[in-house]
Amino acid sequence: MTVIPxxxxxxxxxxxxxxxxxxxxxxxxxxxxxxxxxxxxxTLCEGDTLTPKNACRVCVVEVEGARVLAPACSRKAEAGxxxxxxxxxxxxxxxxxxxxLASSTDLSTTPRAAxxxxxxKAKPDRFGPDAARLDxxxxxxxxxxxxDYDKCIQCYKCVDACGEQWQNxxxxxxxxxxxxxxxxxxxxxxxxxxxCVYCGNCIEVCPTGALSFKSEFDMREAGxxxxxxxxxxxxxxxxxxxxxxxxxxxxxxxxxxxxxxHDNPVTHGNLCIKGRFGFQHVQER
Amino acid sequence: MxxxxxxxxxxxxxxxxxxxxxxxxxxxxxxxxxxxxxxLRWARGGREARERRDLLLPGLHAINDRIGWISEGxxxxxxxxxxxxxxxxxGVATFYAMFAVKPRPAKVLHVCTDLACASKGSAALCAGxxxxxxxxxxxxxxxxxxxxxxxxxxxxxxxxxVIQAGVPSDEGSVPLPLASTGSGRDGATQVQLGxxxxxxxxxxxxxxxxxxxxxxxxxxxxxxxxxxVIAPATAEALVLAAAEPAAAPAEPAASLAVPQAGQPGLSxxxxxxxxxxxxxxxxxxxxxxxxxxxxxxLGPAGVIREVTDAGLVGRGGAAFPTGRKWQxxxxxxxxxxxxxxxxxxxxxxxxxxxxxxxxxxxxxxxSMTIAGYAVGADRGYLYLRGEYPRALRLLQNAIDQARARxxxxxxxxGQGYAFDIEIRRGAxxxxxxxxTALFNSIEGYRGEPxxxxxxxxxSGLFGKPTAENNVETLxxxxxxxxxxxxxxxxxxxxxxxxxxxxxxxxxxxxxGIYELPFGATLGELLELAQAPxxxxxxxxxxxxxxxxxxxxxxxxxTFEGTxxxxxxxxxxxxxxLDDTVPLPRMLVRIAEFFRDESCGQCVPxxxxxxxxxxxxxxIVDRTGADAAQDIALxxxxxxAMKDASICGLGQTAWSAVESAIDRLGAYx
Numbered sequence: 030m031t032v033i034p035x036x037x038x039x040x041x042x043x044x045x046x047x048x049x050x051x052x053x054x055x056x057x058x059x060x061x062x063x064x065x066x067x068x069x070x071x072t073l074c075e076g077d078t079l080t081p082k083n084a085c086r087v088c089v090v091e092v093e094g095a096r097v098l099a100p101a102c103s104r105k106a107e108a109g110x111x112x113x114x115x116x117x118x119x120x121x122x123x124x125x126x127x128x129x130l131a132s133s134t135d136l137s138t139t140p141r142a143a144x145x146x147x148x149x150k151a152k153p154d155r156f157g158p159d160a161a162r163l164d165x166x167x168x169x170x171x172x173x174x175x176x177d178y179d180k181c182i183q184c185y186k187c188v189d190a191c192g193e194q195w196q197n198x199x200x201x202x203x204x205x206x207x208x209x210x211x212x213x214x215x216x217x218x219x220x221x222x223x224x225c226v227y228c229g230n231c232i233e234v235c236p237t238g239a240l241s242f243k244s245e246f247d248m249r250e251a252g253x254x255x256x257x258x259x260x261x262x263x264x265x266x267x268x269x270x271x272x273x274x275x276x277x278x279x280x281x282x283x284x285x286x287x288x289x290x291h292d293n294p295v296t297h298g299n300l301c302i303k304g305r306f307g308f309q310h311v312q313e314r
Numbered sequence: 315m316x317x318x319x320x321x322x323x324x325x326x327x328x329x330x331x332x333x334x335x336x337x338x339x340x341x342x343x344x345x346x347x348x349x350x351x352x353x354l355r356w357a358r359g360g361r362e363a364r365e366r367r368d369l370l371l372p373g374l375h376a377i378n379d380r381i382g383w384i385s386e387g388x389x390x391x392x393x394x395x396x397x398x399x400x401x402x403x404x405g406v407a408t409f410y411a412m413f414a415v416k417p418r419p420a421k422v423l424h425v426c427t428d429l430a431c432a433s434k435g436s437a438a439l440c441a442g443x444x445x446x447x448x449x450x451x452x453x454x455x456x457x458x459x460x461x462x463x464x465x466x467x468x469x470x471x472x473x474x475x476v477i478q479a480g481v482p483s484d485e486g487s488v489p490l491p492l493a494s495t496g497s498g499r500d501g502a503t504q505v506q507l508g509x510x511x512x513x514x515x516x517x518x519x520x521x522x523x524x525x526x527x528x529x530x531x532x533x534x535x536x537x538x539x540x541x542x543v544i545a546p547a548t549a550e551a552l553v554l555a556a557a558e559p560a561a562a563p564a565e566p567a568a569s570l571a572v573p574q575a576g577q578p579g580l581s582x583x584x585x586x587x588x589x590x591x592x593x594x595x596x597x598x599x600x601x602x603x604x605x606x607x608x609x610x611x612l613g614p615a616g617v618i619r620e621v622t623d624a625g626l627v628g629r630g631g632a633a634f635p636t637g638r639k640w641q642x643x644x645x646x647x648x649x650x651x652x653x654x655x656x657x658x659x660x661x662x663x664x665x666x667x668x669x670x671x672x673x674x675x676x677x678x679x680x681s682m683t684i685a686g687y688a689v690g691a692d693r694g695y696l697y698l699r700g701e702y703p704r705a706l707r708l709l710q711n712a713i714d715q716a717r718a719r720x721x722x723x724x725x726x727x728g729q730g731y732a733f734d735i736e737i738r739r740g741a742x743x744x745x746x747x748x749x750t751a752l753f754n755s756i757e758g759y760r761g762e763p764x765x766x767x768x769x770x771x772x773s774g775l776f777g778k779p780t781a782e783n784n785v786e787t788l789x790x791x792x793x794x795x796x797x798x799x800x801x802x803x804x805x806x807x808x809x810x811x812x813x814x815x816x817x818x819x820x821x822x823x824x825x826g827i828y829e830l831p832f833g834a835t836l837g838e839l840l841e842l843a844q845a846p847x848x849x850x851x852x853x854x855x856x857x858x859x860x861x862x863x864x865x866x867x868x869x870x871x872t873f874e875g876t877x878x879x880x881x882x883x884x885x886x887x888x889x890x891l892d893d894t895v896p897l898p899r900m901l902v903r904i905a906e907f908f909r910d911e912s913c914g915q916c917v918p919x920x921x922x923x924x925x926x927x928x929x930x931x932x933i934v935d936r937t938g939a940d941a942a943q944d945i946a947l948x949x950x951x952x953x954a955m956k957d958a959s960i961c962g963l964g965q966t967a968w969s970a971v972e973s974a975i976d977r978l979g980a981y982x
Contacts, residue, residue, distance in 0.1 A: 082915075084917065085916070086916050086918055098957045098958050121950070121953060125922075125950060125951055125953075126918055126954060126958060129954075130921065132925070133921050156929075157928070159928065183914065199401055199402060200399075200401055201401055202399070202401040202402045205408045206912070207909060207913065207923070208912070208920055210915075213405065213408075215386075215401040216389070218320075223401065224317065224399065
């Protein structure tokens with residue numbers, strides 16, 4: 030059973046979305062309105078359970094009268110505003126942002142990236158073979174997580190999930206600045222020396238696979254990861270009495286990773302180290 | 315909050331540096347060495363400690379100033395004292411150019427290689443240093459030198475700044491500050507920097523016993539925190555100054571940066587070079603504090619009306635009507651309100667705020683008091699760029715004197731109005747001049763800009779309604795109140811009223827700050843500054859502005875006039891390049907600057923500035939068809955940076971390059 034949390038009724042406001050009069054509840058973002066209207070806007074740093082940092086800028090839309098484009102994920106709809114989601118300006122910026130991202134990071138495990146790159150006719154390789162990119166080896170310093178910064182688009186979701194929005198561990202932050210900025214632990218040390226409690230909530234929110242389960246990483250390295258044959262079963266965690274929902278990802282009769290449904294009103298996708306990683310005993314290891 | 319501190323311990327000196335700011339720790343929870351019975355019964359680190367987060371940046375300065383860099387132990391100790399997660403503090407420490415988290419020598423020599431200095435031979439200067447001191451960034455003989463973005467000394471280019479870490483010069487002669495004065499937003503936490511009038515170069519204070527922060531006598535020859543500015547610089551002078559910063563020759567008076575100093579008819583610069591910048595009495599003898607009395611007569615609403623009627627618009631580049639900003643802040647029902655003075659000018663080619671603050675510091679203090687009164691703020695923050703040691707000393711002195719004389723504090727001039735000003739030092743980040751990034755910086759977070767809306771007048775510093783103005787905007791309030799709105803509005807043009815400061819630098823005979831009424835033309839200004847006959851290009855508005863050609867001298871220097879000419883007035887930079895300056899290399903330098911200074915938060919800016927720099931490097935020696943493909947690429951990336959970046963830095967990072975291509979035909 031999915032519990033739908035009741036909220037106070039909200040007033041509706043009217044604005045124009047791509048020429049159509051649209052009514053959305055007060056407080057909705059432009060992205061909410063687009064989704065309600067069945068429009069598909071690319072997003073990367075937006076997440077369903079975190080306040081978006083609007084750092085990736087792939088969801089930019091044109092708001093009439095504004096000097097610059099607005100991020101649909103965090104710009105609230107206002108009564109009377111006129112929004113164009115697919116104007117040449119917005120499409121151009123999205124294309125360039127996708128090119129900039131794909132030229133500097135590995136988007137191979139980013140869901141839908143390839144599709145958007147095709148849709149917007151982005152050509153990431155036109156910056157030339159010498160275009161700066163990270164090209165860093167994955168950081169493997171513990172048995173549960175792998176941090177592959179070559180895939181990191183610095184969307185801040187892991188920082189927010191580790192910090193005040195979810196876990197309150199504050200084990201990671203952004204360090205450095207500009208192109209050299211990186212998600213980092215204190216003093217850039219290994220995760221095992223940090224405040225990390227291995228809840229894995231950062232993996233849960235990572236949109237690109239820069240953070241992944243060691244199990245998934247190893248299988249991808251070995252070429253045995255096959256999402257198509259995986260099944261997903263949602264069950265209840267048996268470790269304590271909270272009753273968190275676990276979604277077991279099973280491939281060839283083995284649990285390969287554990288996630289948690291984001292629409293669960295108790296956990297919103299959060300788990301602890303036991304729920305997220307304590308599945309090996311099921312497999313008698 | 316689940317905080318985790320490592321095992322690294324601070325050294326005694328690092329501990330003393332932090333304690334000199336925060337006072338000694340009172341419990342083992344925040345780093346006291348002995349655990350007492352009381353510590354076992356209660357935990358520190360709740361709201362009270364977290365509310366001191368804004369002392370993170372001053373704390374990092376305290377460590378960096380004394381040691382020269384920030385070690386793991388020192389950072390962890392500071393985090394413990396302030397209940398800040400070490401990962402976040404590490405993120406903040408690595409954000410600023412003036413801090414180091416890896417060991418480095420106590421003496422750091424910053425050599426400006428930015429636009430104005432580049433046009434005046436900084437490349438040769440760096441080559442000379444390389445010969446004498448070794449490669450940039452390599453430490454030798456207790457010294458490291460490094461190229462630096464604009465130091466704001468453009469009129470005396472090429473410029474350099476030596477910073478020697480050590481014991482603050484006031485320590486030992488002044489009682490330990492802060493231990494009991496409260497902190498942050500509520501108390502007046504001040505790093506005392508020379509309450510008494512120091513002799514030049516201040517910071518070198520050989521008198522007085524050297525003592526460390528916890529009162530233990532140290533070696534008498536403890537190294538003193540010293541800064542020295544050398545401009546114009548030669549390699550020989552830099553080597554000498556770096557060896558003995560305390561003995562470096564004094565900086566010339568600020569008035570030398572004002573070629574018009576002492577001339578009649580000046581308004582904003584009238585006192586520069588005329589008054590003693592240390593003396594409150596001298597300031598008062600020259601019309602000082604007359605405007606504040608008038609403000610009290612008018613009442614807050616009256617002051618806002620005058621400023622609105624005068625037509626004052628912001629001088630930082632955005633040209634937003636100041637009266638409207640103040641009105642919007644004043645009318646917010648939420649308390650408390652803040653006033654923030656943006657004195658972080660880091661735009662290459664800009665040095666006007668520095669000259670005003672050094673030549674007439676009380677004017678800024680008086681202006682901030684009036685602005686605070688108008689918007690209903692009882693607290694003002696003066697965010698000063700970290701590279702301005704002399705301005706820091708003068709402003710701190712001015713604040714201390716004003717406070718001692720009842721011109722700041724609980725009851726200003728007996729009017730029942732309470733207002734105080736705290737200086738916050740930046741630490742080398744151009745982006746912190748962006749108004750919301752500046753709030754984050756003061757609050758102890760990374761200086762990343764926030765998304766707007768909400769706007770600062772609604773939710774600014776500490777989430778409260780905040781009016782933020784830059785130095786030049788604020789000091790315009792004095793002539794408005796002294797002359798009256800009508801007389802002020804009669805100066806300049808209909809849409810750009812009042813006087814305007816221009817920073818003229820580069821290849822001109824008389825570089826410096828010029829005050830002209832709005833409406834003077836570029837040619838008139840350049841005539842005063844003695845531009846050469848061989849002008850190749852003029853950069854208006856700094857690195858975020860645009861180039862114009864030498865045949866466009868009739869452009870009126872107003873907001874509307876420059877807009878009509880397809881360029882911008884920006885912050886008032888007029889940087890002249892003659893035909894000896896290689897333009898493509900200057901464009902690469904501009905691109906380097908933006909790549910260096912991008913905060914890295916949003917993709918168009920973080921990656922776009924890198925791609926821009928790469929393309930400009932590729933075509934630095936090319937023209938015509940060889941450059942065409944990269945120019946097309948630059949245009950596409952530039953359009954996305956302009957449209958999709960979060961803040962003005964990314965939005966303008968391509969403007970100057972674009973104008974050089976379109977107006978100057980840079981690669982034809």
